[in-house]
Amino acid sequence: MLNKLLFHRFPNLKSLLTRVQYEFISALNLKRDVLFMNFGYTDHHEGREPIRLDVDDELHRYPLQLYHHVARHADWTNANALEVSSGRGGGASYIMRRFKPRSYVGVDFSTRAIEFCRSHHKIEGLSFEHGNAEDLKFPDETFDIVLNVEASLYYPNLDKFLGHVKRVLKPGGYFLYTDLRYEEKVDEWHKQLKDIGLKLIKEEDITDNVLAALEMDRARRIHLVDTYIPAILREQFYHFAGLKANTPGGNLHLEHRRYWVFVMQKA
Numbered sequence: 001m002l003n004k005l006l007f008h009r010f011p012n013l014k015s016l017l018t019r020v021q022y023e024f025i026s027a028l029n030l031k032r033d034v035l036f037m038n039f040g041y042t043d044h045h046e047g048r049e050p051i052r053l054d055v056d057d058e059l060h061r062y063p064l065q066l067y068h069h070v071a072r073h074a075d076w077t078n079a080n081a082l083e084v085s086s087g088r089g090g091g092a093s094y095i096m097r098r099f100k101p102r103s104y105v106g107v108d109f110s111t112r113a114i115e116f117c118r119s120h121h122k123i124e125g126l127s128f129e130h131g132n133a134e135d136l137k138f139p140d141e142t143f144d145i146v147l148n149v150e151a152s153l154y155y156p157n158l159d160k161f162l163g164h165v166k167r168v169l170k171p172g173g174y175f176l177y178t179d180l181r182y183e184e185k186v187d188e189w190h191k192q193l194k195d196i197g198l199k200l201i202k203e204e205d206i207t208d209n210v211l212a213a214l215e216m217d218r219a220r221r222i223h224l225v226d227t228y229i230p231a232i233l234r235e236q237f238y239h240f241a242g243l244k245a246n247t248p249g250g251n252l253h254l255e256h257r258r259y260w261v262f263v264m265q266k267a
């Protein structure tokens with residue numbers, strides 16, 4: 001409830017608290033078992049074959065599958081790509097290894113997350129820069145692909161971010177985007193996206209896939225919170241990890257939020 005009030009009424013305060021929260025997370029001395037911070041995706045329950053993963057990636061299967069599901073909609077060959085809000089860099093590393101773009105820059109406003117990424121993901125062509133989604137410093141028409149995964153809900157002004165996405169994309173470039181919104185805000189969100197003037201190639205409600213992934217990944221998520229978070233803060237972080245604050249083993253939900261994927265292209 002408080003969360004919802006902050007999201008809707010005080011977006012700048014929400015953004016500040018988000019920054020404090022992510023800097024706190026990065027200060028926890030998390031290890032390589034935390035490379036992603038999204039709710040995950042699965043379509044195994046719909047009868048699809050799970051993607052094949054390297055042994056080291058298997059631990060991160062569900063959050064990694066969210067990246068895979070979004071990324072597979074564009075051709076990454078020779079692409080120069082930008083990820084806005086790359087977090088702890090797990091998605092960036094996976095996409096570099098799996099889809100092999102020419103270059104990939106991850107940007108995040110958490111300085112500690114950027115330091116972590118620089119020291120943990122050393123792949124030729126992959127780099128990380130500190131920056132704000134609403135004030136991207138790249139020149140016009142720099143990127144073939146811009147990717148954004150479960151982060152724009154924290155931006156106080158989504159239009160500013162979308163304006164930068166359109167500006168930094170080359171003509172023909174793709175915006176691959178996934179996030180969630182409270183049910184009553186979904187129509188407004190769709191309208192905002194249509195208004196930026198990119199061609200909508202695909203939109204998909206993946207809420208059920210995200211909930212199924214949370215269920216399959218539940219034990220790992222509880223374990224991570226119990227391992228890294230001091231007992232006094234655990235309730236808050238169970239919630240952050242997509243679990244019910246008081247009963248992390250109970251029914252899962254996204255607090256009446258819907259999770260969507262959008263694939264858009266600049267004319």
Ligand SMILES: C[S@@+](CC[C@H](N)C(=O)[O-])C[C@H]1O[C@@H](n2cnc3c(N)ncnc32)[C@H](O)[C@@H]1O
Binds near residue numbers: 088089109110113131
């Ligand atoms: C839920 S995490 C997702 C991280 C990553 N995309 C993933 O899926 O693992 C949200 C990320 O958005 C970043 N973030 C929030 N507001 C931002 C802003 N205004 N500019 C840049 N990054 C921001 C946070 O620091 C955090 O790393």
